[in-house]
Amino acid sequence: MNKAFTKEEDGTTPQRLPDLPISEHPNHVTPRGLAQLKARADKLEAEIARLRANRDYMADSYPLAVAERDLRYVEARLASAILVEPPEDPPGHVSFGATVTVVDEDGIETSYTIVGEDESDPNQHLIAAFSPLARALMEARVGDVVEWPRPSGLVELEVLAISFEG
Structure with missing residues (x-):
């Protein structure tokens, strides 16, 4: 294309950056x-x-x-x-918004809360609902053992407690 027909940044108009990708979830x-x-x-x-x-x-x-x-x-x-509001009458299984306390094969207890994508923060144990760990925990009940697929191999987690904020 002829250079005469292209618009170059001249510093007089603010640039528009491309939009950030939006998740398909x-x-x-x-x-x-x-x-x-x-x-x-x-x-x-x-x-x-x-x-x-x-x-x-x-x-x-x-x-x-x-x-x-x-x-x-x-x-x-x-x-x-x-x-997704916390349930008034919590179900007996893990669902969105639940805080789940688990124990791993080494006896280490950890609590995770299943949240939305924009709220997730793995360092704070806030995990996105579509993450492998959340998917492994979904629908589990207290006493269930779930398998969490990790790059280093499967980890078995026993569900100790399920609670909902609210």
Whole structure:
């Protein structure tokens, strides 16, 4: 294509970054996860307003482009959110939103909470519902032994307790 017909960045218009990929998984969220998404949207809106109010933002529009891209992502996640309230009468099995205490083959007890994708944080033992560990635990009952497929091999976990926040 002739160079005369292409638009180059001239620094006068803010750049638009490509959108972040949206997961193909259903966007189930806990009440806490929904609140976190809303708080993140509010924070991003404030950051965008601050950047736009700064007269020098055109000199470096990248921070604004990042904040706008992130806000588009969070708004899409909010629009597709499926709120899953904790059950009033907890079922006797593991389901979305459950905190599950397990013991492994070495006798080490750990608790995991099954949450939505945006709320997951493995370091805090918040695991996404479609993760291998959550899938292994789903529908398990206290006393059940489940097999968790890990790259290092199968790990057997015994379910000790199931609880729901709320």
